[in-house]
Amino acid sequence: MIQEEFDPEIAREFAEDLQAIASPNDLMGMPIFQKESLITFAVLFCLNLLVCWIMVHFFYYRKAKRKDYYYTFMLFSVTVFVLMFLLNNVNLGMGFALGLFAIFGMIRYRTETVPIREMTYLFVTIGISVVNGLAMSHGLINLVLINILVMVVVGIIDGIFGSKQQPAKIILYDKIDLVKHGREDELKADLEERTGLTINKIEVGHIDFLRDVAYLKVYYEPISDEVNTIDTMVKHKDFMK
DSSP states (O other): OOOOOOHHHHHHHHHHHHHSSSTTTTTTTTSSOOOOHHHHHEEEEEEHHHHHHHHHIIIHHHHHOOHHHHHHHEEEEHHHHHHHHTTSSSSOOHHHHHHHHHHTOOOOOSSOOOOOOHHHHHHHHHHHHHHHHOOOGGOOHHHHHHHHHHHHHHHHHHHHHHHOOOOOOEEEEGGGGSSTTOOOHHHHHHHHHHOOOEEEEEEEEEEEEETTTTEEEEEESSSSEEEEEEEEOHHHHHHHO
């Protein structure tokens, strides 16, 4: 009688075939409940949500006071994390993964131009959500340290270089003689009288001597904590002339 040797590879393939057979916990070949996966998802989801909330609430919103971007950043972080976590077990090519990340990173809004600071925070929240969704194999401690490192760097850079955003309006100004150098006090007084705002700084932009008008960017003291999101908007036809 010939005794066959035990082959671990054959045993492993046989075990996988057995697992592929539908069990009482499967529905149409799909597991009904996976406890380990759910626990991993819950832990990483809470970690990602906490890190993104700290960066958005304490770093960004503390200076910008933009509730619309607050909402956008948080929903982006949740959506990207869930998508990356669910795709983590899918065999994605490097090109596809980078292309998917680029789509999220380069997304543009049609309603208004997104300022560079907001675009930076959007990219950071997307990036950290992608890392948290795909980096399960690196260990929970390592992932926590990576998140802490990102928060520390963002906090330091924002604290050193990030100044509190001051509200500004773009005004099409008609008294072009007051735009001259040396008449800044008169220009400021006229704008404060006509707008009712306390003006801190005035920047002179495009000057049209044919129409006797000039574009001014006026920085003023906010009346309330609410940010006027239409401050920098002017008529579209004025850009086309």
